[in-house]
Amino acid sequence: MTANRRHFVEELNNLNYKVLEMGEETLKSYVRLILVCKTKDLDLAEQIMEQDKLINELEVSINVDAYLLIAKQCPVASDLRRIITALKISNELERIADYTVNIAKYMIATKNNNDQFLENITSLSTIFMDMLKRIMEAFEKEDVKLALEVNSADEILDKEYKKTVKNLIKTAKTSSDEEIEEAMRVLIVLKQIERAGDHVTNIAENIVYLVNGKRVELN
Amino acid sequence: MENTVFTINNLNLYYDQFQALYGIDMKIKRNEVTALIGPSGCGKSTFLRCLNRMNDLIEGCNITGEVKFNEKDVYMNSYDVINLRTKVGMVFQKPNPFPMSIYDNIAYGPRCQGIKDKKVLDDIVKKSLTKAALYDEVQDRIKGSAMSLSGGQQQRLCIARAIAMEPEVILMDEPTSALDPIATLKIEELINDLKKNYTIIIVTHSMQQAARISDKTAFFLMGVLIENDSTNKIFTQPKNKKTEDYITGRFG
Numbered sequence: 001m002t003a004n005r006r007h008f009v010e011e012l013n014n015l016n017y018k019v020l021e022m023g024e025e026t027l028k029s030y031v032r033l034i035l036v037c038k039t040k041d042l043d044l045a046e047q048i049m050e051q052d053k054l055i056n057e058l059e060v061s062i063n064v065d066a067y068l069l070i071a072k073q074c075p076v077a078s079d080l081r082r083i084i085t086a087l088k089i090s091n092e093l094e095r096i097a098d099y100t101v102n103i104a105k106y107m108i109a110t111k112n113n114n115d116q117f118l119e120n121i122t123s124l125s126t127i128f129m130d131m132l133k134r135i136m137e138a139f140e141k142e143d144v145k146l147a148l149e150v151n152s153a154d155e156i157l158d159k160e161y162k163k164t165v166k167n168l169i170k171t172a173k174t175s176s177d178e179e180i181e182e183a184m185r186v187l188i189v190l191k192q193i194e195r196a197g198d199h200v201t202n203i204a205e206n207i208v209y210l211v212n213g214k215r216v217e218l219n
Numbered sequence: 220m221e222n223t224v225f226t227i228n229n230l231n232l233y234y235d236q237f238q239a240l241y242g243i244d245m246k247i248k249r250n251e252v253t254a255l256i257g258p259s260g261c262g263k264s265t266f267l268r269c270l271n272r273m274n275d276l277i278e279g280c281n282i283t284g285e286v287k288f289n290e291k292d293v294y295m296n297s298y299d300v301i302n303l304r305t306k307v308g309m310v311f312q313k314p315n316p317f318p319m320s321i322y323d324n325i326a327y328g329p330r331c332q333g334i335k336d337k338k339v340l341d342d343i344v345k346k347s348l349t350k351a352a353l354y355d356e357v358q359d360r361i362k363g364s365a366m367s368l369s370g371g372q373q374q375r376l377c378i379a380r381a382i383a384m385e386p387e388v389i390l391m392d393e394p395t396s397a398l399d400p401i402a403t404l405k406i407e408e409l410i411n412d413l414k415k416n417y418t419i420i421i422v423t424h425s426m427q428q429a430a431r432i433s434d435k436t437a438f439f440l441m442g443v444l445i446e447n448d449s450t451n452k453i454f455t456q457p458k459n460k461k462t463e464d465y466i467t468g469r470f471g
Contacts, residue, residue: 004404007411008431071454072430
């Protein structure tokens with residue numbers, strides 16, 4: 001007995017693997033970012049940019065596969081949702097990875113190796129990495145409960161970010177104009193990781209859509 | 220082995236005064252599925268039948284140009300047509316099993332070729348049915364009548380019968396148009412599996428079928444080959460406006 005649409009199912013599975021691979025590679029970018037903070041080695045920051053090229057290529061590849069599947073296979077129901085979800089999640093991951101590039105560029109340009117700054121990046125990235133890891137696990141297992149749990153963790157990241165902002169404002173009050181300007185830049189840099197957390201929320205929404213076919217607004 | 224199975228050069232075909240094909244140039248690669256699409260009367264089935272000289276049987280049919288199979292022009296006077304049709308098998312629109320047992324349907328061709336050894340024939344029958352994804356379904360009634368099989372099974376039997384002759388190419392003329400959607404999907408899966416060992420050229424009225432199963436797609440219109448490219452290209456970025464209009468359902 002020939003199983004129906006076996007080749008199509010294989011292609012769908014491959015698309016899923018690519019999204020998971022993209023998640024892994026994006027996670028590696030944040031690992032590198034933390035390493036840059038710990039070692040103050042700017043060569044590692046350059047590697048983040050190289051890593052991003054790979055992530056962008058994966059996104060393009062997922063887009064091409066998804067478009068071809070839609071054009072050639074006429075997907076419907078859960079098959080269609082799976083393809084749409086792959087497209088959307090890959091787009092979120094690409095943005096998430098871009099933030100590490102922005103931070104790396106800032107580090108290379110300013111050679112900012114202020115311990116407090118590096119510590120802030122590390123602590124926010126650590127919280128974020130845990131979120132990213134678990135949201136990709138939720139995607140792989142199609143686990144809505146886990147996706148919603150991870151979404152709640154975004155509050156922890158937001159709180160940590162706000163705490164950091166408050167501390168920066170406190171410092172800025174007694175600082176020179178130049179130091180205030182620098183603090184503003186640091187604020188923008190740290191905001192990138194906070195934004196990455198929002199993209200995880202978007203991924204959670206897509207997992208709910210994939211599994212239940214329902215559109216939810218979690219953010 | 221040469222990568223190109225068929226090379227068609229400036230092929231023109233006439234049914235008496237009526238010209239059905241105009242200057243077709245095309246190459247067909249080994250172990251690929253090539254789909255021929257186009258509206259009714261566009262010449263796709265006529266073209267398919269040129270490849271194993273099935274048009275020879277039609278009175279008033281005249282052909283000019285070249286159809287090279289493995290680099291030899293099949294329209295040369297000295298060409299062995301029987302051997303051509305062994306190497307280039309064909310499956311038709313309507314399943315047409317012989318009114319005999321499943322076993323005898325498959326063994327018919329090899330027997331005609333002089334194979335008498337029962338063990339060899341048993342082996343051919345089993346292998347052919349397995350390759351056609353039919354063996355598991357019929358193994359306990361292999362000596363039963365082929366006419367008792369469902370339409371989809373009969374069509375897979377016809378594919379098994381073609382495979383038994385160890386062809387290089389299998390031509391399929393709308394092989395699923397008489398089948399229900401599930402039987403159709405089974406044949407499509409089978410085509411995907413078969414391309415590892417065979418070159419398949421299929422005429423289909425279903426554009427979605429062409430998109431799903433083929434590597435290359437050739438679009439015919441009024442006897443002219445309008446566009447021939449990878450299926451990925453044809454269904455995402457066709458070069459010719461006529462192809463785009465046809466596949467998007469704007470005409471046809």
